[in-house]
Amino acid sequence: MGVLNVTPDSFSDAARYLDADRAVEHALAMEAAGADLIDVGGESSRPMGASEVPIEVELARVAPVLARLGKRLGVPISIDTRRAEVARVALESGAAIINDITALEHDCEMAPLAARTRCAVVLMHMRGGLANHIEFARYRDVVREVLEYLRARARFAAAAGVARSRIIVDPGLGFAKTAQHNLKLLAALPDLCALGYPVLVGASRKSFVAAIAGAGERELEFGTAAANALAVAAGASIVRVHDAGAAVAVVRMAAAMAGRARPLGCDA
Template identity: 50%
Template sequence: MRGMPAPFRIMGVLNVTPDSFSDGGQYLDAQAALAHALELERDGAAILDVGGESTRPGAEPVAVEEELRRVVPVIEALSAGGSRAQISIDTIKLPVARAAVDAGATYVNDVTAFRHDPELAGLVADRDLDCCLMHMLGEPRTMQQSPHYDDVVSDVKAFLEERLAFAVAAGIPEERIQLDPGIGFGKTADHNLELLRRLDELAAIGRPLLIGVSRKSFLGRITGREVGDRLAATLAANVLAFTKGATIFRVHDVAPLRDALTVAAATVRAP
């Protein structure tokens, strides 16, 4: 069993921002960011997701020049430093994505699913990149202001199907595309739980599902734990998502999740 490939991939979070909700300001220095990224990789991260603009609720936009200043040196250092993990750029901006790819990124994680800058889809197609398309209601500054859905799972599924069709029409091979229901992005705690409960309906779209629940506020509402003490809740939510069909997991705490998912994979057959 040890020689079999894992039926999941872990994406380690590397925020080079001063205002991210969980680890803002910790890795602004390029060398500190590089050291943390290599630690995430040693712990089992197959993807390193580098972001220079916070997408927490209420976050303010960051200028292109500042975002470039934050992310490009880190990606260059990772590319030159012997990292074997896939490097992802977490951005909605074409100039940032292009510079990140030139520096060594091969994956674009766009929380707007190419709605902010549709030309970003062309870059992904032309450079033969992987990408993740996420559902978000509104934008970070406004997304948590009374979010409403007729049926959150059906609405998110329709959105992801439409954005998948857009990406394929732009020339991106379907096998390069992953989908993210956007847990916590324009959703109440009940919406988040319903998405997790019915995640198999989104898996039925047929593309790999990426789940990002790490340390999020709805877990704090359920458990009463502060952001730095939500590891157990994060592990539980991710294991449940795995049993419902998720295969990529975006987290801050890679090593414990790797162990939890390894046990889950050995116990239940991945959908």
């Protein structure tokens, strides 16, 4: 899953693709590099200092990009949003997946929308809000608590009418998690996969990777590659990445070594 942040303040590529033309070019380049999905987002959720933006602003950022991509992109589009109205516009523009960092909790209209449109949904674990989720990184047993939450949210989605085959879960690395929490969750991916849903892992360029591997561009690239390789080998179906070209080779090799012909595991 290639990341396309159409925002001025994302932690990795702030303002780089705020211009719609550049955003579209980047999405097409990620597709050409081998990305299987493109995830478009118009609201930053970086760990420190992220703030809510008005829905009008979020729509103004993503709508022009989605309108153009829907006609040119050959791979599925995912919309990274907490808001049902943004998701609705994206789905009408051709998106096939709702990637909701609040696991359908923020907007009560999101679950009915997903059920009605029969799109796929990504349910992510997080605590707190955009601006303060790191303050909630306190657990007695992070693996057990994340598993219980995702199991409950998947059951909620299914009860709302979302087909089980279209539910994807995400442990939310970096969201209300310390570096040690992230490492424990990565080590426990087989347990997460045992829930029976495709698992998405988003380790790309996150602060825990920088803290362990180094914050330079090269160190972030190799640190991210290591996390992605281990995630795929452990059973993850999707890795969310900023550098699709580098990730493709990593995913192919890790999947082959783990005896998995192709890691993607949802029918979006």
